[in-house]
Amino acid sequence: ALSNPFHLAEGECPRLFAALAPFADLARLLPVEEDEDIEGALLDLSLDQASLPQQTLTPGNTELLRRLELGPLLIALHEPAPLQDRSARELLERVRHNWLGRQQRRHDRAEQAIACSMVVGLQHIHAHLLEHRPLRVEAQMLDNSPGGARLLCSPQHGQQLQVGQLLLLPETSSSPLLAMVRWRHQNADGLYLGLRYLKGLPRPVWLRRAPNAQTHPGVLQSTPAPGNGWHHGLWLNQGQFVEGENLWLQLLNVNTQTIVPLPAANLKTPLVIRHPLRLG
Incomplete structure (x- = not known):
């Protein structure tokens, strides 16, 4: 049609x-x-x-x-x-x-072929935001728009770059940009990836089930709300916590922890899950 x-x-x-x-x-x-x-x-x-x-x-x-x-x-x-x-x-x-x-098409794409790099997976994104310099995956960005991009990289990274994987593009804009793999296709040229950009400022956080319990990495995605507030989304690895749990959340450079009840997710893939949060 x-x-x-x-x-x-x-x-x-x-x-x-x-x-x-x-x-x-x-x-x-x-x-x-x-x-x-x-x-x-x-x-x-x-x-x-x-x-x-x-x-x-x-x-x-x-x-x-x-x-x-x-x-x-x-x-x-x-x-x-x-x-x-x-x-x-x-x-x-x-x-x-x-x-x-x-x-x-909501956004016009700019055809191009420029080198870029990706930080793959929530664990590595958390480490990068803490300036620990994890390994990156090199790629060519073939086109780009405000909503997403198309990349070409080596097939050797195919195991990491599954549909639904969370990525960070450190140098694509003025601040690190979160993205998600929405499709992939491999041929003789290499592995093509279609990315969806996830708007918002990414920040590293730590989650615990109790104040002194084991820490789990998370990424807080924050976008300005109308007025003076913020909308927050908490990215976690799939299967770590369940809806309704009370978690202790700690931000970078903040010594105190905040108790947050984990609400129903508003985005989930086989690899990661995002929960909307209200933070005072």
Whole structure:
């Protein structure tokens, strides 16, 4: 439907289906988060006519929404395909610009190819924010926008860089920038990553179940709220704590600890989880 089939010539619709079939497993319908910048088609699974304009995304209305992620598919279209006939490739090239129309993208991306580095995983991000200089993963940033970026790195880092992994880009902006891997695709060029930026200032924190108990690392993501307050999100490794626990939280350069009840998460992946916090 995104290929604007009404502008295709007679007989081209079946040819388009046949040309897209080998790539069918690369497109994904993924859950939508309330604070996410949506790029691409948005679908409501509760409606007969499922495709929605992006402005209909409202807080508390995301459970049955899915976004269509085309990142790996767009990369695969440029890979060598000896069995694909020329007419099929030309047809895909002709319709693909419809998938990336301005009305389907909130942020324009700047095409580029610059070196960048990533700190991978919550433990290493916590160490970097404490200036302990953990190992970084080097990559090439191929395009960038306020909502996210596309990177290319060595496949040897594939085990670390799973979908849902938390990253820190230390030098992409004036302050370190949190990001999450939202898709990945590997071919002869290397490992491509699609990143979603997570707005806010990242700070290292420590969590304990009791004042003198073992410490667990966390990352506090803070964004200004209307007025003089802040919105906080507490990033933790998946499976460390459970909803409703009372935890002792300590900020960097603060000698006291604050008791915080752990609320329900507002973002979770197989690797990390984020809980909204209110701090006085």
